[in-house]
Amino acid sequence: MKWKRRWPAAAFALAAALGASGLAFAAAQPSGADAIRARQASFKKMGAAFKAVNEETRAQSPDAAKLRANADIVADLSKQLPKWFPAGSGPGAGAPSAAKAEIWSKTSDFQKKAADFQAAAAKLHATPTTDIAAMTAATRAIGQQCTSCHAAFREKDKK
Amino acid sequence: MSGSTLVRVWDAPVRLFHWSVVGLFVFSWWSAEAGRLDWHRLSGYAVLTLVLFRVAWGLLGSDTARFGHFLRGPSTLLSYLRRLRHKETKYAIGHNPLGGWAVMSMLLLLLAQCVLGLFSVDVDGIESGPLAVLVSFDIGRLAAETHHLTFYALLALVALHISAISFYGLVKRDNLIGPMITGVKHVSDAATQPRRASILRALALLGAAAGVTYAAAKAFWLP
Numbered sequence: 001m002k003w004k005r006r007w008p009a010a011a012f013a014l015a016a017a018l019g020a021s022g023l024a025f026a027a028a029q030p031s032g033a034d035a036i037r038a039r040q041a042s043f044k045k046m047g048a049a050f051k052a053v054n055e056e057t058r059a060q061s062p063d064a065a066k067l068r069a070n071a072d073i074v075a076d077l078s079k080q081l082p083k084w085f086p087a088g089s090g091p092g093a094g095a096p097s098a099a100k101a102e103i104w105s106k107t108s109d110f111q112k113k114a115a116d117f118q119a120a121a122a123k124l125h126a127t128p129t130t131d132i133a134a135m136t137a138a139t140r141a142i143g144q145q146c147t148s149c150h151a152a153f154r155e156k157d158k159k
Numbered sequence: 160m161s162g163s164t165l166v167r168v169w170d171a172p173v174r175l176f177h178w179s180v181v182g183l184f185v186f187s188w189w190s191a192e193a194g195r196l197d198w199h200r201l202s203g204y205a206v207l208t209l210v211l212f213r214v215a216w217g218l219l220g221s222d223t224a225r226f227g228h229f230l231r232g233p234s235t236l237l238s239y240l241r242r243l244r245h246k247e248t249k250y251a252i253g254h255n256p257l258g259g260w261a262v263m264s265m266l267l268l269l270l271a272q273c274v275l276g277l278f279s280v281d282v283d284g285i286e287s288g289p290l291a292v293l294v295s296f297d298i299g300r301l302a303a304e305t306h307h308l309t310f311y312a313l314l315a316l317v318a319l320h321i322s323a324i325s326f327y328g329l330v331k332r333d334n335l336i337g338p339m340i341t342g343v344k345h346v347s348d349a350a351t352q353p354r355r356a357s358i359l360r361a362l363a364l365l366g367a368a369a370g371v372t373y374a375a376a377k378a379f380w381l382p
C-alpha cells in the first residue's frame with residue numbers, strides 16, 4: 001500500500017534525475033555547431049582587439065591605455081585558442097565554418113602554430129606601450145602568425 | 160563614306176579616365192586575390208581620384224562628358240529602345256540614352272566601392288582601409304563584405320558593357336571601341352562639333368580630386 005502511494009513520487013524523481021543528467025550531458029558536450037559559433041564569437045573579439053592594437057600603433061598620438069588593454073586581450077585570448085577547436089567542430093558539424101579538417105588530422109602542426117602565436121602574443125603583452133616601435137614590431141609578428149596559420153588551416157573566401 | 164564628317168566625340172580626359180580605370184580595375188582585382196593589400200590600397204586611391212575627377216568632369220567638362228548631355232528621361236529611353244530593334248542607325252554623338260545610364264551606374268558603383276574600401280577591415284583585423292579607425296570591427300567587416308558584393312555587381316555591369324559594345328559592333332555595325340581610343344568618329348550627316356573644355360580645367364579638377372583622396376588616405380585630421 002505504501003509503495004503504491006509513493007510510486008508517482010518515485011517516478012517523478014526518476015524522470016527528474018534522467019532529465020537533469022540529460023541536461024548535464026548536453027551542457028558538458030556542446031554540439032559541434034555551438035562550438036563553431038562560440039569559436040567565431042571569440043575570433044571576432046580577437047579581431048576587434050587586434051584592429052585596435054594596429055590602429056593605436058599607427059596613430060599619431062597613441063592612446064596608451066587602449067593599446068595596453070587590447071594588446072592584453074589578444075594575449076589572453078591566445079591562451080584559450082587551442083580550446084576553441086574541440087573534436088567534432090570541424091567541417092560538417094552543422095554550422096558554416098572555414099575551419100579545415102586538417103586542424104584535427106594534422107594536430108601537432110596545428111598545436112605548433114598555436115604555440116607560436118601564443119609566444120608572439122606573450123611578447124606583445126610583455127612590451128611596454130611607451131616603446132611604440134617595439135609594439136609595432138610585436139604586432140607585426142603576431143599578424144604573421146595569424147596569416148601563416150590561416151593559410152594552412154582556414155578555407156579562403158569562406159566565413 | 161562620302162560626305163562624312165569627322166566628329167571629335169571623346170576628349171582626352173574621358174579617354175584617359177576610361178582606359179586607366181580598365182587597367183586599375185583589373186589590377187585591383189589581382190592585388191586583392193593575391194593578398195597584396197598594400198598595392199590594393201594604392202590602386203583604390205587611384206580609382207577614387209579618377210572617379211571623383213570624372214564626376215566633376217560630368218558637371219564642368221566637355222559636352223559629351225557631361226551628365227546633362229547623356230542622362231535622359233524615361234520617354235527618351237523608351238523611344239530609343241524601340242528604335243534599337245530597327246536596322247537604321249541614328250548616330251549618337253556621345254553616350255546613347257541607354258549607355259548613359261550604364262555609365263552612370265558604373266561610376267556610382269565604383270564610387271561606392273572606393274568608399275566601402277576606405278572603411279573595410281579584413282577578417283583578422285590586420286589589414287584595413289585608412290578610415291576603418293572611425294568604425295567598429297563589426298562595421299568594418301560589414302563594409303568589407305559589401306565591398307565583395309559590390310565587386311560582383313561591378314563585374315556584372317562590365318560584362319553588360321562589353322556585351323552591349325559587341326552588339327553595336329556586330330549587329331548594328333557601329334564601332335564604339337575605336338572612338339574611345341582615338342577620340343574621333345565618322346558621322347554620315349553633318350553634325351556640330353561638341354564643345355570641349357580646356358585641359359587646364361581638367362588638370363585643376365584632377366588635382367582637387369587627388370587632394371580629396373589624399374585627405375581620406377592619410378586621415379591626418381584624426382588623432
